[in-house]
Amino acid sequence: MERPDVVVIGAGGGGPVIAKELAERGLKVLVLEAGPWLDPDVDFTRLEDDMGSIVDGRLRWGPADRLRSPWMRRRDGVGLILQAAGVGGTTLHYNGISPRAYPSAIHADWPTSYEELIPYYERVEAFLPVRQVEEGELATKDALFGTGCEKLGLAHSEARDVTTAVWRRCHNAILPVAKMTSGRPPRYPDVEGCTMCGHCLVGCPNPVGAPPERKAKRATNVTYVPTAVATGNCEIVPNAFATFLIHEPFEEKRARIRGVRWRDTVTGESAEQEASIVVLAGGSIESPRLYLNSDLPNGADVVGRYLTTHTQDVVTGFFDREVNPDVGQVSMARADFPGFGTLFTQGYGPQSFSVVLAGGGGGFWDEDTGDEPWDFAGRWWGPQAVEWIEHYHRSLSILVCTDDEDHPDNRVTLADDWPPDEHGPVPRVTYRPTPRSKDRQDWLARKAAEILRAAGARRIHRANFPRALLTHLMGTMRMGGDPGRSVVGPTGEAHMVDGLYIGDSSILPNGIGGPNPTLTVQALATRTAERIVTHLP
Amino acid sequence: MLTQPRRVCLNRAVPDPASIEAVRAAVEAIVPARGDRPGGAELHVHVHVVDALDRFLPGFVDLTAMLLGAYAVDVRPGASFTELTAEERTEVLRAMSLEDNPDMRDIVDGLLVFTYGGMYSEWSGYEREAGALRPPRAWEAVGFHGPSEGHPDYRES
Numbered sequence: 153m154e155r156p157d158v159v160v161i162g163a164g165g166g167g168p169v170i171a172k173e174l175a176e177r178g179l180k181v182l183v184l185e186a187g188p189w190l191d192p193d194v195d196f197t198r199l200e201d202d203m204g205s206i207v208d209g210r211l212r213w214g215p216a217d218r219l220r221s222p223w224m225r226r227r228d229g230v231g232l233i234l235q236a237a238g239v240g241g242t243t244l245h246y247n248g249i250s251p252r253a254y255p256s257a258i259h260a261d262w263p264t265s266y267e268e269l270i271p272y273y274e275r276v277e278a279f280l281p282v283r284q285v286e287e288g289e290l291a292t293k294d295a296l297f298g299t300g301c302e303k304l305g306l307a308h309s310e311a312r313d314v315t316t317a318v319w320r321r322c323h324n325a326i327l328p329v330a331k332m333t334s335g336r337p338p339r340y341p342d343v344e345g346c347t348m349c350g351h352c353l354v355g356c357p358n359p360v361g362a363p364p365e366r367k368a369k370r371a372t373n374v375t376y377v378p379t380a381v382a383t384g385n386c387e388i389v390p391n392a393f394a395t396f397l398i399h400e401p402f403e404e405k406r407a408r409i410r411g412v413r414w415r416d417t418v419t420g421e422s423a424e425q426e427a428s429i430v431v432l433a434g435g436s437i438e439s440p441r442l443y444l445n446s447d448l449p450n451g452a453d454v455v456g457r458y459l460t461t462h463t464q465d466v467v468t469g470f471f472d473r474e475v476n477p478d479v480g481q482v483s484m485a486r487a488d489f490p491g492f493g494t495l496f497t498q499g500y501g502p503q504s505f506s507v508v509l510a511g512g513g514g515g516f517w518d519e520d521t522g523d524e525p526w527d528f529a530g531r532w533w534g535p536q537a538v539e540w541i542e543h544y545h546r547s548l549s550i551l552v553c554t555d556d557e558d559h560p561d562n563r564v565t566l567a568d569d570w571p572p573d574e575h576g577p578v579p580r581v582t583y584r585p586t587p588r589s590k591d592r593q594d595w596l597a598r599k600a601a602e603i604l605r606a607a608g609a610r611r612i613h614r615a616n617f618p619r620a621l622l623t624h625l626m627g628t629m630r631m632g633g634d635p636g637r638s639v640v641g642p643t644g645e646a647h648m649v650d651g652l653y654i655g656d657s658s659i660l661p662n663g664i665g666g667p668n669p670t671l672t673v674q675a676l677a678t679r680t681a682e683r684i685v686t687h688l689p
Numbered sequence: 690m691l692t693q694p695r696r697v698c699l700n701r702a703v704p705d706p707a708s709i710e711a712v713r714a715a716v717e718a719i720v721p722a723r724g725d726r727p728g729g730a731e732l733h734v735h736v737h738v739v740d741a742l743d744r745f746l747p748g749f750v751d752l753t754a755m756l757l758g759a760y761a762v763d764v765r766p767g768a769s770f771t772e773l774t775a776e777e778r779t780e781v782l783r784a785m786s787l788e789d790n791p792d793m794r795d796i797v798d799g800l801l802v803f804t805y806g807g808m809y810s811e812w813s814g815y816e817r818e819a820g821a822l823r824p825p826r827a828w829e830a831v832g833f834h835g836p837s838e839g840h841p842d843y844r845e846s
Contacts, residue, residue, distance in 0.1 A: 198836035201810035202817065207741045221744050228791070231798060291843050332841035339838065347839025360838050478833055479840045502831045503810035511801040516783065531786065531801060533719040534779055541809065545832025619794065 153387045156182040157688065159412050159427040161394045161442070164241020165670045166656040166677040167433030168376035169276070173681035175385035179688070182387050182425060183380075184414050186434070187237025188216035189390040190244070192367055192374070196357035200503040203354035204245065211236040211245045211355060215417045216391055225437060226567035226580035231512060231619035233581065235435055239390055240373030242435070245353050246670060247483045247496075248369045250282040250325040252312050253672045254490045254665030257555065261661040263633045263642035264679075266313075272675035273312070277323075280370040282671065284310060285321040289329045291348060291480025293548045294321070296471070297497045298485050300607030306487060319487040322496065325370035325671075326352075326481055330359065340366060350478040350499055391417045395575050397430060397446035402650050407448055409651035415575060429684060433655035433677075436625035440564045440658065441579040443629070443639075449648040452636045456564040458627040460663035461620055463554035463585045463593045466498065466508045467526065467600035469609025471546045477505065483551075487603065491555065492592045493666030495600050498551040502544050510537045514618035525601035526612040540613075548609070550600040553624065555666040556589035564628050583620045626669050629658035631676075644680035645687070653680055704739060708754035712738050712800070714771040715757060718778035719804045726826055729808050737807030742799050753796050760784050811836075 158174055160167045163185035171181045190196070195210055197203060203210050207222060213235045214222035225233060236244045252273050255266040276282070290298065301319035302308070309318035330345035332338040338347040340362035347358045347368065356369035364374040380386040394414045402408030411426040432439045440456035448455075477499045486496035500508075510517075515530030517537070532540075567580035585593065601612050631654070632638025635647040640659060646652040657673045659680075664672050713735035722728035729735070742749050757770040760781040765773060770781060786797045807813065809831065814823040824835050834840070 199811045199815065201806060201812045202815065207745045332839060334841045337838055338841060348843040349837045349839045358838055479843050502833045503806050506805040506809045507802050511805045512798050533782065533801060535721055535723060538720055538723050542830050
């Protein structure tokens with residue numbers, strides 16, 4: 153491509169949004185993506201290990217060649233980090249849940265108001281589209297969840313803007329449930345929409361035969377990316393790992409962006425592209441890593457700080473009836489508790505289920521749980537664990553997403569005690585919930601157990617992960633008006649680097665109250681694209 | 690049932706065979722055979738665990754085996770981990786789980802997560818190169834429908 157107006161680093165949840173918005177306005181955009189560009193019809197096998205293994209799954213954080221090791225991160229207080237490299241990024245294995253932030257979470261640290269965000273939410277919701285699951289579409293697990301909420305007296309809501317405790321059918325970036333006929337394969341063009349296959353987490357290839365733009369789950373690889381490319385103004389380069397932000401001195405103690413250097417992860421060759429505007433959208437770990445590896449000004453030592461993760465947990469109920477957690481969109485119902493966080497149903501396959509139920513929790517199943525509303529917690533193994541895992545088909549799991557506090561000690565730095573990899577010093581990810589965050593997580597776990605019990609669960613288990621499970625990574629390059637507490641200003645441009653914008657979840661000033669962050673990231677990316685246009689000469 | 694391990698460590702020096710045997714003994718304790726259903730060791734899930742550990746935590750296979758052996762001595766003096774009974778192996782895993790050390794947590798998490806991951810995923814019945822799937826018996830035991838194009842009857846499920 154001729155010299156681009158803008159280079160976007162990362163084709164995950166946010167980068168393609170900015171690429172599409174700019175390309176539609178006639179700007180030339182080059183998108184660099186560290187991972188491969190997978191074909192849903194060819195590469196998405198619907199198999200948990202083949203797709204989701206953190207070691208060599210197709211949706212891992214690592215190079216396209218699966219015989220090579222994944223890219224490493226130094227973890228401190230952190231168990232698993234789930235991030236996918238590839239065009240579509242982590243939206244390849246997200247649930248598609250697309251709620252808005254809680255208005256109460258858009259507080260003084262945000263340089264924008266909730267009201268100002270609404271038009272951007274509406275634009276993304278219309279484009280993807282995001283729609284609320286209809287009452288008749290709920291799968292068994294989600295209907296059970298709703299029953300539990302109703303029995304607890306939790307108010308039902310259909311609103312997108314949530315200010316009080318409610319339960320809702322999810323607003324998902326998933327096409328309407330297809331009209332299917334029993335006994336006939338649900339294939340395009342006979343059917344259009346979601347086939348309720350239950351494989352959202354391992355990449356959505358359905359309906360079989362549908363073109364990418366008509367796949368049910370609206371990950372960016374089948375929405376923003378093809379729309380951006382169709383303009384003729386956007387080029388996507390997969391397997392291109394950005395290693396350095398080229399810059400020059402600018403004004404007092406600041407820098408000005410001049411371009412990007414990257415490494416082809418297949419050939420190992422390096423390349424450069426000049427550009428006066430670069431959008432950093434590699435996620436909350438890689439964006440600060442690249443900034444720090446590029447020796448950009450960081451006088452306030454704020455780059456990488458204020459990581460939030462929703463301090464996640466899982467509570468599982470076992471029923472006397474069939475639940476079939478592998479059937480339906482993985483999350484179709486949720487409960488919101490502004491001030492504490494959110495709960496939603498979590499369908500998954502038996503690999504994830506067994507790992508969550510027995511593999512990584514805190515404490516042991518045979519320990520006394522005291523007055524807590526769950527019957528057992530933590531990890532276990534042996535004949536008893538096998539027996540409970542075999543109750544998978546009668547289980548309903550609820551994911552806990554906590555409104556965790558933003559704290560400067562939760563952060564991404566460079567791991568100076570580890571050897572660098574082929575892309576430079578590796579990131580060190582440190583996260584420990586504050587006491588208040590832990591209290592909120594405990595409150596939500598108890599509420600989840602109450603919902604399960606009210607729905608008829610006979611036995612309840614809480615994972616209670618002793619180390620953080622990182623699936624929602626937010627902050628580290630956060631937006632704000634104060635350069636001493638934020639990396640980018642109200643427009644999305646870095647305080648200290650002219651021409652460098654942030655387009656991913658790292659820009660979030662906090663955990664938005666607990667709701668899944670992708671929609672808010674995409675709304676902010678839409679807003680930032682507008683600001684970039686005004687920046688250009 | 691598969692009779693031979695299908696995957697090998699590809700990254701670096703193959704771990705000591707004695708280390709692989711110790712991991713196999715841990716897998717046997719974590720997911721034992723149940724009735725006529727094979728356990729993890731019969732399905733060679735330890736090969737999956739060794740491969741995953743070696744690639745995700747380079748060098749940790751031998752370290753894991755060494756620690757299993759060290760804790761085994763506390764449970765039964767003079768015995769190796771592979772010589773312990775299932776109950777004694779559980780004691781070892783429990784003692785290791787109680788250590789508040791990041792590397793030890795990675796080891797125990799790795800043993801459990803990769804064992805369950807190999808046992809209840811498609812791993813034991815899937816040939817990646819050929820794309821051929823023979824549904825693992827564990828799927829039938831847990832009531833998993835397997836990879837699906839869709840569920841037209843989802844409301845009645």
